[in-house]
Amino acid sequence: MNILAHAYLSNRNDDWLIGNFIGDFIKGDPASPRHGLRPAEVEGVRIHRTIDAFTDSHPAVAVVRDLLRPRCHKYAGVAVDVFFDHMLATQFSALTGEPLSPFTTYFYTTLRRHGDRLPPSARRMFDAMVRYDWVASYQTTTGIDQALNGIARRTPYVSGLDTAVDDLIRFYEPIRAQFNRFWPELVAHVAAFRA
Numbered sequence: 001m002n003i004l005a006h007a008y009l010s011n012r013n014d015d016w017l018i019g020n021f022i023g024d025f026i027k028g029d030p031a032s033p034r035h036g037l038r039p040a041e042v043e044g045v046r047i048h049r050t051i052d053a054f055t056d057s058h059p060a061v062a063v064v065r066d067l068l069r070p071r072c073h074k075y076a077g078v079a080v081d082v083f084f085d086h087m088l089a090t091q092f093s094a095l096t097g098e099p100l101s102p103f104t105t106y107f108y109t110t111l112r113r114h115g116d117r118l119p120p121s122a123r124r125m126f127d128a129m130v131r132y133d134w135v136a137s138y139q140t141t142t143g144i145d146q147a148l149n150g151i152a153r154r155t156p157y158v159s160g161l162d163t164a165v166d167d168l169i170r171f172y173e174p175i176r177a178q179f180n181r182f183w184p185e186l187v188a189h190v191a192a193f194r195a
Contacts (some may be wrong), residue, residue, distance in 0.1 A: 002055070002081040004088050004135055006048055007107045008096060009190045014110050019044020021111060022122045023052075041117065050193045051186065055081070060182035067171050068164065075159040082138075082147055083168050087179035089138040095183060104135045141165055 003021075010017040019030070019041035026035055030045035037045065055061055061080055068076040092100040108130050115123055129135070137143025145165040152161035168175065 002051075002085050002088075003129070004085045004092075004138060005186070006051060007135075008088070008103065009047065009051060009187070010044060011194065012106065013040065013044075014114065015040030016044035016047060017107070017110055018114055018117050019046075020048045020051075021126070022118055023048025025119045025122045038117075047190060047193065051190060054186055054189050055084075055182075058182055058185070060178040064171075064175050064178050067174065068167050071167055072160040072164055074157075075155065075161055078151060078159075079148065079161060079164045079167070082144060082151075082164075083175055084179050084182070085138050086141075086144050086168070087176055088183070089135065091180075100135070100139070104133075107135065141168060144168060 006020045006023070007017060010020045015038055019037065021044075022041075023045045026037070026045050030037055030042045031039075035042075056077065061077075061084075064080045064083065065076045068079045072079045088095065089100060092098075092103070096103070111118065111126050112130070115126070118126060132146075134143075134147060137146060148161040148164050152159050155161065
C-alpha cells in the first residue's frame with residue numbers, strides 16, 4: 001500500500017519500478033519462468049519485498065501500528081503504509097530533493113508506457129491510480145480518507161479503515177515523528193540491498 005515509497009525507492013530505473021509496482025501481485029519466486037519477468041524486473045520485485053520486510057519489522061512502524069490497533073486491529077499495518085505515504089508526499093521535496101509533481105509524472109508515464117508488462121490486476125489498479133491521481137491525493141487528509149475507504153470496501157472483515165483518518169488527525173505529530181525516524185533508515189537499507 002505504500003505505493004509512493006516503493007516507486008521512489010526504485011531509483012528511476014524503469015524495470016525496477018515495474019517490478020516494485022507489481023511486487024504484491026507476484027507470488028513465489030519472481031524469477032520463475034511462469035511470471036515472464038525480465039531480470040531487472042525480478043530485481044524490482046526483490047526490492048519490493050525487502051522494503052516490505054524492513055517496514056514490517058521496524059520499531060517506528062510498530063509504534064504507529066500500536067496507536068492504530070484499537071481501531072484497525074489486524075489492518076493497522078495497512079493504515080501505517082498509507083499514512084507513511086502521506087508523510088512522504090507532504091515532505092517529498094525536502095526528503096528527496098525533487099518536487100512531487102515531476103516525480104509523479106515520471107512514475108505514471110513509465111508504467112503507462114510499459115503497461116503490457118503489468119499483470120491484469122496490477123494494470124487495473126494502475127488505471128484507477130491514474131484516473132484518481134492517488135499520488136497527488138496522498139498529500140491531503142481527504143485523499144488519505146478516500147484511499148482508506150477504498151481499501152475498506154475490499155477487505156473481507158470489518159477493518160476500521162473507513163474511519164482511520166480520525167487517528168491520522170489525532171496522532172498526526174507522533175506519526176510524523178516516527179515516519180521521519182523510519183524514512184532515512186529505509187532509504188539506507190534499500191541502497192545497501194541494491195548494492
